[in-house]
Amino acid sequence: MPKSRGRRKATSSKPARRSPLPRRSDLLLRDARQLTGLTDPLMAEIWASSWLGQAWATAELSEREAEHRLCMEVTGRASTTPSPHGLAAIAALARVAPAADITMLAETIDILEETQPLPPWYTAASADTTWTATSAWRAVDVWDSEQVLLIDYDGPHPHTLMAQVLKPGGLMIGKIAILEPGAAAQWDQRHVSDEVPMPISQAPAPEVLADLADALRTTDIAWPRNDDEDFIDNRALAWSRCRDHLPGWPEGDSLPEAERHRLIQQFTTANDLDDEVSRSLAELFLDYGEGYIVSGPLAWSPDEVTLLLTDWLPRKAVLDAAQRAALPDVLRRWLAYALDQRGVDPRWITPVMDAVDAHLREFRQAFDDDTSWGPAKQIAAALTDRGIDLTNREAVDEAIRALNAEQLARRLLP
Numbered sequence: 001m002p003k004s005r006g007r008r009k010a011t012s013s014k015p016a017r018r019s020p021l022p023r024r025s026d027l028l029l030r031d032a033r034q035l036t037g038l039t040d041p042l043m044a045e046i047w048a049s050s051w052l053g054q055a056w057a058t059a060e061l062s063e064r065e066a067e068h069r070l071c072m073e074v075t076g077r078a079s080t081t082p083s084p085h086g087l088a089a090i091a092a093l094a095r096v097a098p099a100a101d102i103t104m105l106a107e108t109i110d111i112l113e114e115t116q117p118l119p120p121w122y123t124a125a126s127a128d129t130t131w132t133a134t135s136a137w138r139a140v141d142v143w144d145s146e147q148v149l150l151i152d153y154d155g156p157h158p159h160t161l162m163a164q165v166l167k168p169g170g171l172m173i174g175k176i177a178i179l180e181p182g183a184a185a186q187w188d189q190r191h192v193s194d195e196v197p198m199p200i201s202q203a204p205a206p207e208v209l210a211d212l213a214d215a216l217r218t219t220d221i222a223w224p225r226n227d228d229e230d231f232i233d234n235r236a237l238a239w240s241r242c243r244d245h246l247p248g249w250p251e252g253d254s255l256p257e258a259e260r261h262r263l264i265q266q267f268t269t270a271n272d273l274d275d276e277v278s279r280s281l282a283e284l285f286l287d288y289g290e291g292y293i294v295s296g297p298l299a300w301s302p303d304e305v306t307l308l309l310t311d312w313l314p315r316k317a318v319l320d321a322a323q324r325a326a327l328p329d330v331l332r333r334w335l336a337y338a339l340d341q342r343g344v345d346p347r348w349i350t351p352v353m354d355a356v357d358a359h360l361r362e363f364r365q366a367f368d369d370d371t372s373w374g375p376a377k378q379i380a381a382a383l384t385d386r387g388i389d390l391t392n393r394e395a396v397d398e399a400i401r402a403l404n405a406e407q408l409a410r411r412l413l414p
Helices: 024-037 041-057 066-080 084-096 099-112 205-220 229-245 257-270 276-292 302-316 321-341 346-367 375-385 393-412
Strands: 132-140 146-154 159-166 172-179 200-203
Touching: 024 041, 024 066, 024 084, 041 066, 041 084, 041 229, 066 084, 066 099, 084 099, 084 229, 132 205, 146 205, 159 205, 159 229, 172 205, 172 229, 200 205, 205 229, 257 276, 257 321, 276 302, 276 321, 302 321, 302 346, 321 346
Parallel strands: none
Antiparallel strands: 132 146, 132 200, 146 159, 159 172
């Protein structure tokens, strides 16, 4: 028989077992050795915030307590095998951990410090009140679509906490960073003159911290999670500074009908567009602004125009041929009107209007792709194809019942 080629000889030895990968808590405790020599509590907070951030960022969608689980595991290991670096890790986590874990971590510190030395950075400052917010600032772009929040802190290591807050597509934080103190005073010098203007103004620290907490809350529930490295590393630290200022969920007040009518009437009259097509499109733009623009229905920016044309209209709107033909011109006029109402300099209205031409081709492609339509638009399109007047509630209800019956019959057919 021919010899087997490339086949390993049989052996009686058992295959080698792979060592299990170390848990995140084990890696954290190994890394905590660097904490025992630190004298700066801010550096300890940044260290702990980074570990908590990694746990949050890598958790599955259904995992809501990844940070709590990490704190529990570290507490268990540090208590089972007490060590100076284990106590240092617990002490660092206690400064930036979720509120639900603070008591557990504080009690563990009380137990471990009976036999282990506390790190120098812990004893250098009060464990409860290390930082004091001395001043706060907001820098806002001309469209109110982006904000930069700056909070100055006094204490053992004066510093500035910075957060970039983005509004198009929903309130989200882009970056969080720890800066040298006095960053607000240098804002005008650092902001390049040919960039979109972002004038800075001082504001009460509790108000700015409430803005930060509100943006953190909505960022946390978005999926996919923000994977910016600076955000992940500093997220827990930022929460520890602003959690006590978290406001209630904002009221979803609708624009009063009289105000809607006034805006539409003023727009169509000023632009000599007193026709049903232009009025219907203006109603549509106002619907988008009211439902999706965080800063208000008239606060348009280039990014909001992009989202309208490439996402919202293709998914949700049903337009006839006349509306599609008129859309570009009426949208440009609406943008000019809306931003003029907000007092935006004409120089910065132009980039918003230019975004219409930049995304028209993508709009047309997406609008004609029925795979991108939302359920409501699919039903509306089916009713329109049957000649149903979408403004006739009784006719729409009857047609939907007929559609449901047809779909049920198809599913029952062999």
